[in-house]
Amino acid sequence: MIVELGHLALVIALGFSVLLTLSGLAGGATGHQRFMAATPSFVAAQFVFIALAYATLTYAFVNDDFSVAYVAANSNSLLPWYYKFSAVWGAHEGSFLLWTLIMSSWTLAVAVKGRDLPDTFLARVLGVMGLLSFGFLSFMLWTSNPFDRLIPMTPAEGADLNPLLQDFGLVVHPPMLYTGYVGFSVAFSFAIAALLSGRLDTAWARWSRPWTNIAWAFLTLGITLGSWWAYYELGWGGWWFWDPVENASFMPWLAGTALLHSLAVTEKRGAFKSWTLLLAITTFSLSLLGAFIVRSGVLTSVHAFAVDPTRGIFILVFLFIVVGGSLLLYAARASVIRSSISYQFFSREAFLLLNNILLIIAMALVLLGTLYPLAYEAVTGGDKISVGPPYFNAGFVPLMLVVAAALGIVPALNWKRTSAARAYRQLRWVLAASVVLGVAVPLLASGVVRWQIALTLLLAFWIVGSHLLDLSGRLRKGVTRIPLAYLGMSLAHMGFAAALLGIALTSQLSVEKDLRMGPGDTFVLGEMEFEFIGTTQIQGPNYTAQRGTFSVRDGTTRFAMQPEKRSYLASSNVMTEAAIDAGLLRDVYISLGESLGGGDWAVRLQIKPFVRWIWLGGLMMALGGGLAIADARYRRLRKRMIAQNLAAA
Amino acid sequence: MKRARLYLPLGIFLTIIAFGYAGFELNDPHQLPSALLGKPFPEFSAPLLAEPARVVDRQVLLGTPVLVNVWATWCPTCKAEHEELMRIRRQTDLRIVGINYKDQRAKALRWLADYGNPYDFVLQDLDGGLGVELGVYGAPESFLLDAQGRIVYKRVGDINPRIWRDELLPHLETLEVGSVSADLR
Secondary structure (H helix, E strand, O other), X not given: OHHHHHHHHHHHHHHHHHHHHHHHHHHHHHOOHHHHHHHHHHHHHHHHHHHHHHHHHHHHHHOOOOOEHHHHHHOOOOOOHHHHHHHHHOOHHHHHHHHHHHHHHHHHHXXXXXXXXXXXXXXXXXXXXXXXXXXXXXXXHHHOOOOOEOOOOOOOXXXXXXXXXXXXHHHHHHHHHHHXXXXXXXXXXXXXXXXXXXXXXXXXXXXXXXXXXHHHHHHHHHHHHHHHHHHHHOOOOOOOOOOHHHHHHHHHHHHHHHHHHHHHHHHHHOOOHHHHHHHHHHHHHHHHHHHHHHHHOOOOOOOOOOOOHHHHHHHHHHHHHHHHHHHHHHHHHHHHOOOOOOOOOOOHHHHHHHHHHHHHHHHHHHHHHHHHHHHHHHHHOOOOOOOOHHHHHHHHHHHHHHHHHHHOOHHHOOOXXXXXXXXXXXHHHHHXXXXXXXXXXXXXXXXXXXXXXXXXXXXHHHHHHHHHHHHHHHHXXXXXXXXXXXXXXXXXXXXXXXXXXHHHHHHHHOEEEEEEEOOOOEEEEOOEEEEEEEEEEEEOOOEEEEEEEEEEEEOOEEXXXXXXXXXXXXXXXXXXXXXEEOOOOEXXXXXEEEEEEOOEEEEEEEEEEOOHHHHHHHHHHHHHHHHHHOOHHHHHHHHHHHHHHHHHO | OHHHHHOHHHHHHHHHHHHHHHHHHHHOOOOOOOOOOOOXXXXXXXXXXXXXXXXXXXXXXXXXXXXXXXXXXXXXXXHHHHHHHHHHHHHOOOEEEEEEEOOOHHHHHHHHHHHOOOOOEEEEEOOOHHHHHHOOOOOOEEEEEOOOOEEEEEEEOOXXXXXXXXXXXXXXXXXXXXXXXXHHO
């Protein structure tokens, strides 16, 4: 009965999304006070009913209601209680319910925070967001209803949540990722509202900038968590696979990063107006395209969600209407934009343009690699081809090196024009020190210099050095308060350097060894000695496991590591639970393979230098994005707008 | 001129959508997707993963029905599929032959040691040449061959309990593979 209420709540929410769309768009177009005043209440109602539906599904999970098909397929009475909450988004239907919940939360946030925006503009933004909600809710109700029942064939027990997903990483990864994906709908809706109103000055960019920042920060965090989760949970120590699902999240990230930077130019200098509009549309379109790739089954081979052709068609049509419609609107309206500002090649504008070009090329590269197999198949009438990591790495690595080289110059740049001589004076010592350190550090640490490592170190020192120098320069000049936005930018840029360093060093310096070990055996890998003590049988809540114990000696310190081989009871899945000794300079990673009889085991030992820096860099970037929106400027802006509104009234 | 340029993004998007749609039609899992369906499995020669010095050809697939499974260690779905292959191995007489696709030998051997080996033997396809012959898009993909080496069924994507029950079992029944149906109805 409760479950049917959840279904009903979704239907009611769908009704409110229609009302929201109509009142928002009609109110925005006519300026009719009645419509515009009703819009926020529809937003609130839509949110309440989607939240209710979500709570209902959670209730079904917590109470082991296996008459609900989705619960039966993704839970089990032995599943620990905390995973019953996160199992709600463990598969397609429930994760899409989470997606719509997040969509309605963003809409609510815009309705509350955007009270000071001009009435017609806010109404239009909310109307566009309502239209998106309507699409998402229809998709769920028609093709992916999480509330379908298994009656009368109700199973006594559930099939259990995929063991890969029974993990803290899954608890936090999808909500962060979706918050980022869907968060770009705000910038999208601001852009569409601006196009609809024909008011294409820089105001919309100013308003949408903090929203874009926070969505980007969440997406960064989501991708970082996903990579970290894959690393420790898939059991073989990889952290990025270039598979379509990862690419689906990476493309909006690249476009969103370009958007962040382009919005800055539009807001501060009034340039790139048309381009920024296009990027706002593109970024959210890529989020939708990602949903299509992941959930439709077009790229069957590697994705995790169940295949259902009606879903693919629905998303494709939705994509066609939303993205096609937006781009048509853009083409029809953006022609009135005139940019009048000028800037020289050596200026902030030009470098932000370079940033945009590089990021969009990178995005196009990933898009091509992801869709090329489809296009090839369509053109040749069924011939198939595959594209793998070699393609992506070949294009991506050089692009990112150029990005890194340009990034170090950023702190020395001014708007409009920069004196190259002055920039050179500011940065020459940083440049010299980076070159020296890039060669000296590996030489002192290991006695060998590989050019890949030297180059990456050089670039990382270059970025960090030039940013720190600028920050300290500002402090010395007696600037007491550095704007949070500037601090955020510096932190994010240094995060990029940290991630770059982590990626290069772990790819170049990791060592690993597979071997057979019996109790008492020792093996020396790198500078560490591994001793296998033996295994013991242990009992988890919904699994049994063999737990191996290793004694690892690193120089003079000795510590124990305990990898497990788990057998999950309900699904009879066997999982490798790696033991990881994490450190800033290196991770030690042990996974247990098959039992080879007589107490012997197949064992994999890995030492992965600096792998943590990849995620540390991701966290720094996300934190930087978060800091930027806390900037006092936005609070001042808000006060000014309230004052203006009062004056107008 | 300027106006026309603004339509460019729309044009690019429509092209992508057209390909997406075409690819979608071609990949429709309800259609039988391979041009090879009903045709003999192509001639090939490939080394064995376990002993790369030994090169085998199409002959090794003949005699009894066989499930040819394309997999790789870089493919997370293959890992999800692996359990089901192990179960099929344990509970039926069906022969399973692996094609290790665009992979590294050491990693592949390690995978089989780590997670168990459901295959009678595994063919090595380092450069994906055999994959091209078979029209493999990615991994995993599987082909069911009858005793004469004709492809009677192709699956793009993982073999899971539902695919086994709804698609493979009915085919196997017509091929009359030993104990398959007795054990697993």
